[in-house]
Amino acid sequence: MPRKSINKGKPRKQLPGKKSLSKKKSVSSASSSYRKKLKNLSEVEQRLNLALEVAQIGTWEWNIRTNDVTWSAGVHKLFGLSKEAFDGTFETYLNLIHPNDRKAVTERINYALSNNTTCSVIHRLVWLNGEVRWLECIGKTVLGRNKKPLKMTGTIQDITTRKNIEQEREDWKTRHELVAKSAGLVIYDYDISSGNIVWSGNSDFVLGYRSEELGNIQRWIKLIHADDREQALLELKTAQGALTPYDVNYRFRKKNGDYCYMHDRGFFVADQNGDPTRMLGMMMDVSKARQTEETLKENYRFRESIERTMPGILYVHDLSSRQTIYINKVEAPLSFTNGKDLYTDEDLNKLKGEIRSKIIHPDDIKKLYHWTKEVAGTVRESEYRVLMKDNQYRWFHSRDTPFRWDEQGNVTQIIGISQDITAQKEASEKLRNSERSYRELFDSVGEGICIQREDGLIIDVNRGASVLYGYNKEELIGRTPGFLSAEKKNDFDFIRHKLKEAARGEIQRFEFWGKKKNEEVFLVEVQLTKGTYFGEEIIIATHWDITERRKTEEALRESEQRFRALHAASFGGIGLHDHGVIIDCNQGLCNLTGFTYDELIGKNGIELIAPEWRDFVINNIKTSFEGAYDVEGIKKDGTRYILEVHGKNIPYEGKNIRVTEFRDVTERKRAQEQIIEQNTKLIAVAEDLKRKNDQLEEFTQIVSHNLRSPVGNIVTLLSFFENTTSEAERKEYLNLLKESSAMTLYMLNDLNEVLKVKQNKNIEKQELRFEAVLQQVFKMLNAKISNTGAQINFDFNNGPTLIYPNIYLESILLNLLDNALKYRHPERPPYIEFKTYKDRSDNTVLVVRDNGLGINLQRYGHQVFKLRKTFHKHPESRGVGLFMIKNQIETMGGEITIESKEGEGSTFLINFSKHQSDATQ
Known part of the structure; x- marks a missing residue:
């Protein structure tokens, strides 16, 4: 048979009252000019996109109507994500945002859309590999003609490095404040000409005074103890006249009226004429140390030790001459116990003018800040490496602030403190390794551990807690433990009370009925202990599943109760035996076996079992088997009966014995046999009902789905018929309506026949021609x-005919063709191909190929043939057609598969007889 091709498309008619536009030269000229502008605009856009890509800034556009988000190529390069993994709807991007940031991002975007404003959002994004990055996303709302939001477009930039630097600076600031507080230091700047003193904010912590309450030099003098005032002033005058460091101890009155011993050390800064203009110094509360000093000699040694242990090198650097004009306490921080070729005071004093260029690592000099017109109070920090005399580099941290300015306001001198942080660097690395080891240890513990704040909020959990309750880590963090309770009244007051008691340092231990994610209820024992977590006081909650332990305890109590009531029990037979020899029993065992109590005591209990079952019972006793089992027993008169035996080992008078329960289950066994027989009959009836129900469900699906296409076809033809004035076209549409109506009636008749069939597999089959069915x-x-x-x-x-039910083949072809037309690609006319061939097993295979929208099988492949699953937005999509024809094909012993690529089309392969032997059995 020659290959056939039909084209059912018709050119669209020109609408009434519309005239075709004639081409004019002016139109061509305008079109040429427009194309030129577009070209220029495209070049500008390309340069802009290139500039953004170089700056590591990506662009995006969100179509609000379709909910699709389009990203520039720079975004994929910037984030290292493939187009398939990143592009998609707005929800695709929203799912990548850190859970703690999603709400804020959504609120900001909704606000921008409602108020037509620019939206700027900083949030975290979680990559597919778990990495977290900080992003800054800026968007602008674009309005449509109806003044409603049409789309939002903007830029996106990775700011992770900037955020890390900000966090690191904040950490350093906190550390410096903590060091100052822990050392009890008050730093001051004394202006000699005015008498004003600027005090550090730490004065409140050390002395109780705010900086403004300490005031000038006169206020300082009044606060010195009267007995020490004269000597302190004398030392100040002497040091000022000789420009030597000021170093004195005196008693100083705090705001609460108490006196404390202060160690006051400062140095003078001279002007160009050599006259002192300022004194910079530090006061330290040395009261406790002072109390331990008994002599002036001990006091001297104490002051000397304070000087040696004072952290950092204090220096003054002149920017105009590039000279370090003052440096003190050099030897202590730059000399180390195990070094021999390290810098001394004399070495560094010789290097004062060239200390930066000579010993600072070349790559780190650029990290030192340039100063211009910064105001007082500006603080800049830097880290750099210093070359020691043993040719080894060590890390230092400097904290600088402006000290002098020229007439133009430019900074001329800076004062700073530099500290050796090599040990801190090494400690930080050890801390990171320690934290990693802690996490591994934390997660390796079998018990469930929750780290909670005092208010109950969970801030961390280990793997054991996730396994215990069935929630992942993210589902537990940020919640209070009330939702883990299975109590009907979920009252958190009890747990809150326990948390407060634990916060006071009292270990709390309690039990409650917990609930897992899968709704399973189990008994939990919890211990609350106060602890610390990265410097924060927290509550450590350790959880154990004690359900089995409680069952064991309950069983033991029940066993003890049964033992105590053994002789009083009248139902069933209970006996205690030691390696088979009965040592005690109840009246129930006497009634069951026909023996008296005296006859049973000392008797070998194995003799109560039929001979053929005795080896089986002995093995259960030796292996301590605790489950129930049935054997045949023998009564005193020789009567045989079915006996249920349930034994368990228990401690008794210092040794393990076995308690065994005996029950006559002869009547129960007979009843079970009758139940099994009735169940077999009921199963047969249920299967028959299920088969009929499946037939009715399939018939309903065929009626609701297959009739939609021909009925829709009739509606469309009626629309054509009503909107045409041509008599010839009305006649043609009327003929088509008659054909479609006849086909609908024909299908209804076939459906009625299907309804009469008792089993789907017995539907009448006939030899069908594919072409004839396709024409229908x-x-x-x-x-x-x-x-x-x-x-x-x-x-x-290659396969013109098929032995098959006509209604099924027609349904298969109808649904596949209707889907190909329904999900056609908007940018090209539909092309659909039907083809048959024979496989190696001589089975007929049908191939249906189209060039439509296609399906992303990597994402939706497991849902293609499932009920109510749709993959494209279409008003007629119901998710029934492919599910129905798959059931029809598999019912007749066949198989259907799909090959598809999104945007290119789909290919369906139907092997009508692949499993036919199974279907016909």
Whole structure:
């Protein structure tokens, strides 16, 4: 048979009252000018995109109507994510945002859309590999003609490095404040000409005074103890006259009226004439140390030790001459116990003018800040490496602030403190390794551990807690433990009370009924202990599943109760035996076996069992088997009966014995046999009902789904018929309506026949020609084929016929063709191909190929043939067609598979007989 091709498309008619536009030269000229502008605009856009890509800034556009987000190529390069992993709807991007930031991002975007404003959002993004990055996203709302938001467009930039630097600076600031507080230091700047003193904010912590309450030099003098005032002033005058460091101890009155011993050390800064203008110094509360000093000699040694242990090198650097004009306490921080070729005071004093260029690492000199017109109070910090005399580099941290300015306001001198932080660097690395080891240890503990604040909020959990409750880590963090309780009244007051008691340092231990994520209820024992977590006081909650332990305890109590009531029990037989020899029993065992109590005591209990079952019972006793089992017993008169035996080992008078319960289950066994027989009959009835129900469900699906296409076809033809004035076209549409109506009636008749069949597999089969059935389908969909301009080819030469139910084959072809037309690609006319061939097993295979929208099988492949699953937005999508034809094909022993690529089309392969032997059994 030659290959056939049909094109059901018709050219669209010109609407009434519309005139075709003639081409004019002016139009061509305008078009040329417009194309030129577009070209220029495209070049500008390309340069802009290149500039943004170089700056590591990506662009994006969100279509609010379709909810699709389009990213520039720079975004994929910037984030290292493929187009498939990153592009998609707005929800695709929202799912990548850190859970703690999603709400804020959504609120900011909604506000910008409602108020037509620019939206700027900083948030975290979680990559597929778990890495967290900080992003700054800026967007602008674009309005449509109806003044409503049409889309939002903007830029996106990775600011992770900037955020890390900000966090690191904040950490350093906190550390410096803590060092100052822990050392009890008050730093001051004394202006000699005015008498004013600027005090550090730490004065409140050390002395109780705010900086403004300490005031000038006169206020300082009044606060010195009267007995020490004269000597302190004398030392100040002497040091000022000789420009030597000021170093004195005196008693100083604090705000609460108490006196404390202060160690006051400062140095003078002279002007160009050599006259002192300022004194910079530090006061330290040395009261406790002073109390321990008994002599002036001890006091001297104490002052000397304070000087040696004072952290950092204090220096003054002149920017104009590039000279370090003052440096003190050099030897202590730059000399080390195990070094021999390290810098001394004399070495560094010789290097004062060239200390930066000579011993600072070349790559770190650029890190030192340049100063211009910075105001007083500006503090700049830097880290750099210093070359020691043993040719080894060590890390230092400097904290500088402006000290002098020229007439133009430019900074001329800076004062700073430099500290050796090599040990801190090494400690930080050890801390990171320690934290990693802590996390591994934390997660390796079998018990569930929750780190909670005093208010109960969970801030961390280990792997054991996730396994215990069935929630992942993210689902537990940020919540209070009340939702883990299975109590009907979820009252958190009890746990809150326990948390407060634990916060006071009292270990709390309690039990409650917990609930897992899968709703399973179990008994939990919790211990609350006060602890610290990265410097923060927290509550450590350790959780144990004690359900089995409680069952064991309950069983033991029940066993003890049964033992105590053994002789009083009248139901069933209970006996205690030691290696088979009965040592005690109840009246129930006497009644069951026909023996008296005296006859049973000392008797070998194995003799109460039929001979053929005795080895089995002995093995259960030796292996301490605790489950129930049935054997045949023998009574005193020789009567045999079915006996249920349940034994368990228990401690008794210092040794382990076995308590065994005996029950006569003869009547129960007979009843079970009768129940099994009735169940077998009921199962047969249930299977028959299920089969009939499945037939009814399939018939309902065929009626609701397959009739939609021909009925829709009739509606479309009626629309064409009503909107045309041509008599010839009205006649043609009327003929098509008659054909479509006849096909609908024909399908209803077939459906009625299907309803009469008792089993789907017994539906009448007949020899069908693929082309004839396909032509019937064309008549059902002729309006949709014509309206879409579809080109449909078919080639059935290699398999023209098939033994198959007509209603099933027609349903398969109808649904596949209707889907191809429904999900056509908007940028090209539909092309659909039907083809058959024989496989190696001589089975007939049908191939249906289209060039439509296609399906992303990597994402939706497991849902293609499931009920109510749709993958494209279409008003007629119901998610029934592919599910229904798959059931029809598999019912008849066949198989359907799909090959598809998004944006290119789909190919369905139906092997009608692949599992036919199974289907016909």
